[in-house]
Amino acid sequence: MPQIAVLTKLTDLANPTRFLGLASRLLPWMAGITAILFAIGLYLSFAGEGDYQQGMTVRIMYVHVPAAWLSMMCYSVMAASAIGTLVWRHPLADVSHKAAAPLGAAFTLIALATGSLWGKPMWGTWWVWDARLTSVFVLFLMYLGLIALNRAMDDPGKAARVSAVLILVGFVNIPIIKFSVDWWNTLHQPASVIRMGGSTIDSTFLWPLLIMAFAFTMLFFTLHIAAMRNEIWRRRVSAQRRMAARMAGQTSEKGA
Amino acid sequence: MKHNESPQMRLTVEALSARRGEDLIFKDVSFTLSAGESLILTGRNGSGKSTLLRAVAGLLRPESGRVTWESDGAEPGTRASEACHYLGHRNAMKAELSVRENLEFWQNFVGDFAGGRGMTVTGAADAVGLSGITHLPFGYLSAGQQRRMAFAKLLVAWRPVWILDEPTAALDVSAESVFTALIKDHLGHDGIVLAATHQPLGLENAQELKMTGFAGVMESMW
Amino acid sequence: MIALLLRDLKLSVRAGGGALIGVLFFTTVVAVIPFGVGPDLNLLSRIGPAIVWIGALLSALLGLDRMFQTDREDGSLDLILMQEHPLALTVLVKCLAHWLGNGLPLVIASPLLGLFMNMDEVAIGATMLTLLVGTPALTFIGAVGAAVAVALPRGGLLVSILVLPLAIPVLIFGVSASYAAVQDPAPFMPPFLILVAITMFFAVLGPLGAALALRNAGD
Amino acid sequence: MTHTFYIAMSYGIAALISLCLITWVWLDGRARAKELAELEASGIRRRSAPKPEGKEA
Numbered sequence: 001m002p003q004i005a006v007l008t009k010l011t012d013l014a015n016p017t018r019f020l021g022l023a024s025r026l027l028p029w030m031a032g033i034t035a036i037l038f039a040i041g042l043y044l045s046f047a048g049e050g051d052y053q054q055g056m057t058v059r060i061m062y063v064h065v066p067a068a069w070l071s072m073m074c075y076s077v078m079a080a081s082a083i084g085t086l087v088w089r090h091p092l093a094d095v096s097h098k099a100a101a102p103l104g105a106a107f108t109l110i111a112l113a114t115g116s117l118w119g120k121p122m123w124g125t126w127w128v129w130d131a132r133l134t135s136v137f138v139l140f141l142m143y144l145g146l147i148a149l150n151r152a153m154d155d156p157g158k159a160a161r162v163s164a165v166l167i168l169v170g171f172v173n174i175p176i177i178k179f180s181v182d183w184w185n186t187l188h189q190p191a192s193v194i195r196m197g198g199s200t201i202d203s204t205f206l207w208p209l210l211i212m213a214f215a216f217t218m219l220f221f222t223l224h225i226a227a228m229r230n231e232i233w234r235r236r237v238s239a240q241r242r243m244a245a246r247m248a249g250q251t252s253e254k255g256a
Numbered sequence: 257m258k259h260n261e262s263p264q265m266r267l268t269v270e271a272l273s274a275r276r277g278e279d280l281i282f283k284d285v286s287f288t289l290s291a292g293e294s295l296i297l298t299g300r301n302g303s304g305k306s307t308l309l310r311a312v313a314g315l316l317r318p319e320s321g322r323v324t325w326e327s328d329g330a331e332p333g334t335r336a337s338e339a340c341h342y343l344g345h346r347n348a349m350k351a352e353l354s355v356r357e358n359l360e361f362w363q364n365f366v367g368d369f370a371g372g373r374g375m376t377v378t379g380a381a382d383a384v385g386l387s388g389i390t391h392l393p394f395g396y397l398s399a400g401q402q403r404r405m406a407f408a409k410l411l412v413a414w415r416p417v418w419i420l421d422e423p424t425a426a427l428d429v430s431a432e433s434v435f436t437a438l439i440k441d442h443l444g445h446d447g448i449v450l451a452a453t454h455q456p457l458g459l460e461n462a463q464e465l466k467m468t469g470f471a472g473v474m475e476s477m478w
Numbered sequence: 479m480i481a482l483l484l485r486d487l488k489l490s491v492r493a494g495g496g497a498l499i500g501v502l503f504f505t506t507v508v509a510v511i512p513f514g515v516g517p518d519l520n521l522l523s524r525i526g527p528a529i530v531w532i533g534a535l536l537s538a539l540l541g542l543d544r545m546f547q548t549d550r551e552d553g554s555l556d557l558i559l560m561q562e563h564p565l566a567l568t569v570l571v572k573c574l575a576h577w578l579g580n581g582l583p584l585v586i587a588s589p590l591l592g593l594f595m596n597m598d599e600v601a602i603g604a605t606m607l608t609l610l611v612g613t614p615a616l617t618f619i620g621a622v623g624a625a626v627a628v629a630l631p632r633g634g635l636l637v638s639i640l641v642l643p644l645a646i647p648v649l650i651f652g653v654s655a656s657y658a659a660v661q662d663p664a665p666f667m668p669p670f671l672i673l674v675a676i677t678m679f680f681a682v683l684g685p686l687g688a689a690l691a692l693r694n695a696g697d
Numbered sequence: 698m699t700h701t702f703y704i705a706m707s708y709g710i711a712a713l714i715s716l717c718l719i720t721w722v723w724l725d726g727r728a729r730a731k732e733l734a735e736l737e738a739s740g741i742r743r744r745s746a747p748k749p750e751g752k753e754a
Binding site: 059060063064067102103106109110113114117118120121219223226227229230233234236237240241244 | 700703704706707708710711714715717718719721722723725726729730732733736739
Binding site: 086138141142144145146148149152153154158159161162164165166168169170172173176177179180181183184 | 619622625626629630631632636639640642643644646647650651654669672676679683687690691694695
């Protein structure tokens with residue numbers, strides 16, 4: 001079976017044990033890089049000057065925009081893993097999208113909270129049904145739904161496959177939701193709302209923003225790899241416990 | 257068995273392994289069944305008989321191995337499950353519809369496989385010994401009658417392979433003999449039967465596969 | 479396939495009246511609104527199309543989780559999965575049957591509820607038309623949730639939570655088109671045509687996703 | 698209210714959520730590692746550990 005041989009090779013390339021070895025070597029480095037990036041990013045964001053229009057609140061952008069970016073990137077990572085689950089049936093892909101969902105929800109929550117805190121001084125209200133905030137909110141609900149779905153199922157393999165389907169359907173839908181929310185927003189609120197972080201950002205804001213975005217991205221990947229490692233350990237523990245129970249059952253049957 | 261004029265058909269199961277949850281239920285099961293042959297799975301409860309049948313029927317994705325079907329009439333890419341009838345623990349009949357409506361639906365929806373024709377609904381009901389009651393809603397039938405009517409479902413559309421999971425559950429002895437006769441008749445028409453039973457079905461030339469259950473925990477992956 | 483459509487239709491008529499419960503829920507939801515916002519007829523007629531749409535959305539979700547669950551419980555789903563028909567097509571037919579049994583009654587009941595909400599004739603007509611076009615999309619996208627529910631020990635509520643965010647575009651364009659028909663400056667056709675496009679897109683995506691989920695949820 | 702308050706709040710909330718996340722992942726990892734060690738100590742080890750066999754596709 002040449003087909004099976006290829007598959008075996010692929011599984012070998014990224015089998016969980018190898019992944020664990022790689023993870024334990026990479027994680028300290030990644031954590032270190034993340035910490036350094038955050039130190040630089042935070043220094044830059046507080047050393048920089050405020051925007052004359054938005055005042056010092058522009059600093060909120062340095063956490064808000066990276067978190068919003070991560071909320072979307074995390075979903076893309078999950079969608080890629082979902083394809084891995086459904087097409088190659090790779091166990092690491094199952095683990096990957098299961099581990100990413102809580103991270104995505106957390107970063108989306110950061111984006112929502114900071115967006116709201118930015119909105120209060122800018123718009124005078126904690127929440128506006130601004131197109132971006134609304135889309136991010138919908139994304140947050142989708143993350144929570146996926147987490148709930150994963151928790152509701154007992155068989156991890158089946159849970160991974162079913163949530164993979166839902167992730168992909170959601171992924172195809174996100175542009176449509178974004179488009180319709182934008183459309184709905186222009187209909188109800190003519191462009192009086194201040195656009196967050198438009199394309200014309202002054203370069204003094206660009207650097208801190210870029211470094212903070214990079215720092216958040218590294219934080220995500222560090223946490224993702226660590227969470228994947230935890231999930232693999234969790235499954236290993238459950239498999240070994242199961243085996244222990246079965247072995248105990250067999251010996252007692254023989255003894256009886 | 258009239259092997260010389262029997263059509264070329266073969267159900268091949270190669271190195272099939274399947275798991276439920278994390279338990280490997282069976283490992284590397286292989287067999288081949290040709291026209292007129294039957295295989296009986298035996299073993300205690302939970303030994304993986306149903307799991308193997310569901311894997312062969314394509315309802316459970318095997319962990320490894322494959323199930324293939326070859327025959328004269330079938331296109332090369334035919335999935336094995338398309339050549340199979342599956343009678344599981346549940347009867348797959350709607351209690352709200354009449355027996356006739358149920359059977360006619362399956363007759364239309366399933367359709368005949370290449371190389372044979374199914375009976376009429378009335379004929380099938382006759383064959384399982386319940387001719388007069390096809391107008392009744394399925395829910396009004398007793399458990400034994402329901403099982404018989406579920407069996408009649410196999411007769412209304414032709415499928416070369418019958419996969420039967422405890423076909424004689426909830427049946428008395430006379431009904432069992434009716435089923436055995438129908439299964440023998442199917443084998444005589446170059447059918448293939450794959451059945452899991454507690455009781456012997458009384459088939460003379462049946463191969464037997466003893467399932468032991470629990471081949472290990474799928475932990476090499478983790 | 480016609481046989482499947484007819485069987486599911488018969489079942490939806492005979493089996494405890496799923497359609498009836500949907501319409502009843504729809505009526506109740508819409509009837510409760512005036513108690514919440516007050517019997518101000520002007521206000522009611524202004525929010526009428528939105529209320530009718532939201533009511534229809536919730537009622538459409540109500541019966542969805544049973545779409546494949548009943549077939550799974552009696553074993554029919556196994557046989558459906560085994561056949562040579564493309565599974566996505568089978569799901570599409572089941573969606574159509576489900577819509578005819580549960581969605582269409584909502585559309586037919588909507589004018590009556592429009593009267594309750596003091597909507598004028600044009601608004602009622604527009605709401606009914608957008609519901610006619612939009613509710614199939616809810617069924618199609620809900621089919622994915624229903625297929626997911628097959629794998630769940632306890633489906634129900636979770637399915638609605640999973641499906642609702644995906645149904646937001648349908649709601650936005652359905653309500654917008656209904657309002658555009660009444661309020662002058664906004665043109666009716668663009669949102670309506672987008673709604674049609676969304677329905678057609680979901681008619682492809684929903685059955686494909688549901689088929690994929692059903693194949694993967696088996697055990 | 699001053700803008701500083703909002704800035705402090707957003708950084709505070711972002712830090713809080715991130716720290717919760719990091720702590721959760723870290724504690725979860727520690728708990729799992731401990732469970733594995735306990736299993737190891739009670740004599741249950743991975744059968745495939747001594748002879749690493751290629752998993753069938």
